[in-house]
Amino acid sequence: xxxVRYSVDEALASLWRSRQxxxxxxxxxxxxxxVLGGFLIGTTNLQRLGAEWSSLAELSVYLRDDVTEAEQHAxxxxxxxxxxxxxxxxxxxxxxxARFHQTFGELADSMDSLGRNPLPASYEVRxxxxxxDAEVEALAAGLRGAAGVADVRYDQQWLARLRSAIALVGxxxxxxGAVFSLAASLTVAxxxxxxxxxxxxxxxxxxxxxxxxxxxxxxFVMEGILQGGMGALAALVALGVTFVALRARYLxxxxxxxxxxxxxxxxxxxxxxxxxxxxxxGCVGGVVAAWSR
Amino acid sequence: MTSLIETRHLxxxxxxxxxxxxxxxxxxxxxxxxxxxxxxGAGKSTLLRLLLRQELxxxxxxxxxxxxxxxxxxxxxxxxxxxxxxxxxDFRLVPRFTVFQxxxxxxxxxxxxxxxxxxxxxxxxxxxGLQHRMHAYPPELSGGEQQRVAIARALVNDPQLILADEPTxxxxxxxxxxxxxxxxxxxxxxxxxxxxTHDRELIRRVGRRAVTLDHGRLVEVA
Numbered sequence: 001x002x003x004v005r006y007s008v009d010e011a012l013a014s015l016w017r018s019r020q021x022x023x024x025x026x027x028x029x030x031x032x033x034x035v036l037g038g039f040l041i042g043t044t045n046l047q048r049l050g051a052e053w054s055s056l057a058e059l060s061v062y063l064r065d066d067v068t069e070a071e072q073h074a075x076x077x078x079x080x081x082x083x084x085x086x087x088x089x090x091x092x093x094x095x096x097x098a099r100f101h102q103t104f105g106e107l108a109d110s111m112d113s114l115g116r117n118p119l120p121a122s123y124e125v126r127x128x129x130x131x132x133d134a135e136v137e138a139l140a141a142g143l144r145g146a147a148g149v150a151d152v153r154y155d156q157q158w159l160a161r162l163r164s165a166i167a168l169v170g171x172x173x174x175x176x177g178a179v180f181s182l183a184a185s186l187t188v189a190x191x192x193x194x195x196x197x198x199x200x201x202x203x204x205x206x207x208x209x210x211x212x213x214x215x216x217x218x219x220f221v222m223e224g225i226l227q228g229g230m231g232a233l234a235a236l237v238a239l240g241v242t243f244v245a246l247r248a249r250y251l252x253x254x255x256x257x258x259x260x261x262x263x264x265x266x267x268x269x270x271x272x273x274x275x276x277x278x279x280x281x282g283c284v285g286g287v288v289a290a291w292s293r
Numbered sequence: 294m295t296s297l298i299e300t301r302h303l304x305x306x307x308x309x310x311x312x313x314x315x316x317x318x319x320x321x322x323x324x325x326x327x328x329x330x331x332x333x334g335a336g337k338s339t340l341l342r343l344l345l346r347q348e349l350x351x352x353x354x355x356x357x358x359x360x361x362x363x364x365x366x367x368x369x370x371x372x373x374x375x376x377x378x379x380x381x382x383d384f385r386l387v388p389r390f391t392v393f394q395x396x397x398x399x400x401x402x403x404x405x406x407x408x409x410x411x412x413x414x415x416x417x418x419x420x421x422g423l424q425h426r427m428h429a430y431p432p433e434l435s436g437g438e439q440q441r442v443a444i445a446r447a448l449v450n451d452p453q454l455i456l457a458d459e460p461t462x463x464x465x466x467x468x469x470x471x472x473x474x475x476x477x478x479x480x481x482x483x484x485x486x487x488x489x490t491h492d493r494e495l496i497r498r499v500g501r502r503a504v505t506l507d508h509g510r511l512v513e514v515a
Binding site for chain 2: 206209
């Protein structure tokens, strides 16, 4: 405990003494985590967008015009017994035509000119939000093979593409964050090494009197941790200010255009992780400097 | 009297094939005051570095208190060094620390409780006659005062052995005498003192056993 207190005291004193170079490394960490945090905000909101769009996606089962009552009943039973079906609605041919008239009034005349109702009866199926793509695919495949079913439509493909795009954005963010974090670690290591060189006489005396490693290296590791923590907090503040500044003018209209309920800031768990990550980056820099002297 | 330091055929060979110490066999008793003397490059400082375990012997054996220094682990080396005090020609005080902090620093980095640090630091500063300068910084002190601070720092941890490398090298003869008197008092309390110096006059005035080295070899014991 004394070693920790000694390390904290010495690290704070050292940061104050070399505040200009400490600001440089803290700023580098802040920049790295600002970029990473920006990507995280983007990724978490895109994930919410994907989830919201997925929950709205429907499975449509179109029935043949000559479907028998027994065949329709079999389709209805298959949907009712499926674990991934939230609700289902049967839309008869007449109701489908009425909806068409309501939605596409200007095209209604051309539809009427056909002299018959070309729209099929269908089931509109709302799926449960938590489900596996394979389950949906299996249900759709089963229905396609059922007697009396003309077609089954599900927006599986574009949802899968959306998820891939979100994952790609996340991976790019992590990669950029990792590169910036490495640069930040090296900057911290360089700055801590400067401190170490400035204090080499002290360190030599400490070694000669038999000071434990915790006292010899602890202050430098702690200096890195403090720089990382401060950098991360600075990044969070900058992210918050930027988010608030952009929210009303750009982010809210963008969310509305994408049919996303709202754009959110980083969840608190990720904010805590970001600070912990900053401290880890600083710690790595401190450890590299302390062990390379 | 029992021996504290024993060397047997001790040699230190540097990479270019130069022997800094060669085949040195020497015994220093507990409580003894010993001078190491000889010209520059004789091997005095090398022996002190070996005794501080800053370097390891190339050949032979070096024992302190019965322990072979070459065989110590990192943790054992830390423990051993806590029993040794050291004084250098250039004082090696930390300029940003006050006199008090320079002395207390040793105990601070060994995790000694703050109240004990303060009590022992004050005691040892009083003993070297610098309690009135404890808030001063090293650059504000004379050379003699700085060396007394360094001696206080070496003593504060109650070492069994004091190693001093040319401790009067930067001081005038009067101050050198004062510093030697301090070492004699330390020795009178039972601490073994080994002083490396090339100052023959100083050795004559103090009048203790002197081991003369030349080109790494022991050439005279007087």
